Amino acid sequence: MIVLTNVSKVFKDNNEPIVAVDNVSLRVERGQIYGIIGYSGAGKSTLIRLLNGLEKPSAGSVLVAGQDIARASGESLRQARLKISMIFQHFNLLWSRNVSENIAFSMQIAGTPKAAIRQRVAELIALVGLQGREHAYPSQLSGGQKQRVGIARALANSPAVLLCDEATSALDPQTTDSILDLLLDINRRLNLTIVLITHEMHVVRKICERVAVMDNGRVVEEGDVLNVFTHPQQPITRQFVKQVSQYREPLPDLAPELLQNLPGVVLKLTFLGLSVRRPVVGELTLRYNLPFNILHGNVTQTANGIFGELWLHAEIDPGRLDNILADLRQHNITAEVVEHA
Structure with a gap:
């Protein structure tokens, strides 16, 4: 046209x-x-x-x-x-x-x-x-x-x-x-x-x-x-x-004292379409026997569909972190480690 x-x-x-x-x-x-x-x-x-x-x-x-x-x-x-x-x-x-x-x-x-x-x-x-x-x-x-x-x-x-x-x-x-x-x-x-x-x-x-x-x-x-x-x-x-999405890079709009001296890693997960319905935090907790702390999350509707973003914190050793990231990718969930120091 x-x-x-x-x-x-x-x-x-x-x-x-x-x-x-x-x-x-x-x-x-x-x-x-x-x-x-x-x-x-x-x-x-x-x-x-x-x-x-x-x-x-x-x-x-x-x-x-x-x-x-x-x-x-x-x-x-x-x-x-x-x-x-x-x-x-x-x-x-x-x-x-x-x-x-x-x-x-x-x-x-x-x-x-x-x-x-x-x-x-x-x-x-x-x-x-x-x-x-x-x-x-x-x-x-x-x-x-x-x-x-x-x-x-x-x-x-x-x-x-x-x-x-x-x-x-x-x-x-x-x-x-x-x-x-x-x-x-x-x-x-x-x-x-x-x-x-x-x-x-x-x-x-x-x-x-x-x-x-x-x-x-x-x-x-x-x-x-x-x-x-x-x-x-x-x-x-x-x-x-x-x-x-109302967040500031590289982290959401969180109180500075919450992030101060925070050990471990912060993960940003991005969900597309029906993957927003997955009980990801519960599944990760059960599979890896780790307590995940939810720092921030939101779901956004677009004309092409919905997507969600979720920031998690956990103390994870490097070997298990690689497994978790690979596991999430298999479920079409984009995951990245966010610098927060």
Whole structure:
């Protein structure tokens, strides 16, 4: 559905080049929810503007549904954009129009017949859960309701791709979750391809299937969300993962006095899928006749499945430690010894 190949974007500031996107290659499959995460200045907003033709790349190709957006212009670009819609952080609604009129606006611009517009508006209002608010103006809506209008408006012309530019950043956590649930429902109902840029790992965790991590214009890490969460490779990725798992490397957020002069070893176990149900501590205690102390643990749900993390402490001699690590690996549990001195 979306293929970026060696895409770069360079701006000029007083004749000095500023590289906003640096040789990025990505592939987003049809019907996928794909997350692009990075801090401010990482280049993710420029990247999403390249996807809908608001910016032209300095190098590389941007294919959306088989059409090179980078080389489209005039009428061909206008037609391509009809299949690429966008929702924004600050909603961008027309304040002089009510809910129905805001949703209808893009269809009116496209020349859709009035009867078809009325029918489509009614369908979209039901889809995003705004029944009874058809005649309300933006000033009369909550933040979540405004974003629902924005989503309905973006879907008006039945796009193939929905781009979300920090779509939940202006919302409180509870409203954020409701909007993410709505996007996930729309994705499943319509098989809509969604590209979502954000600086919040919670957003990626909740609905995305794959994620690309951007830093200084480059994609520094990319993969399915579950793998990125459980095996982050880059320091910036580990920083994002901490937003959700809420621990500090190399140890969880434990009281210093608990770790002071702690003998033995600390193990970090990572469980995937149904392995989170295994009574691992009990099995290890019985098999090796060792008392294991649980220091910290959590379970995280992603769109790809669940994973759990558990930190254990025990006084184990080197020979038995090797056996325990091998035993855990046989049960698809990743285990590593954590330095804690």
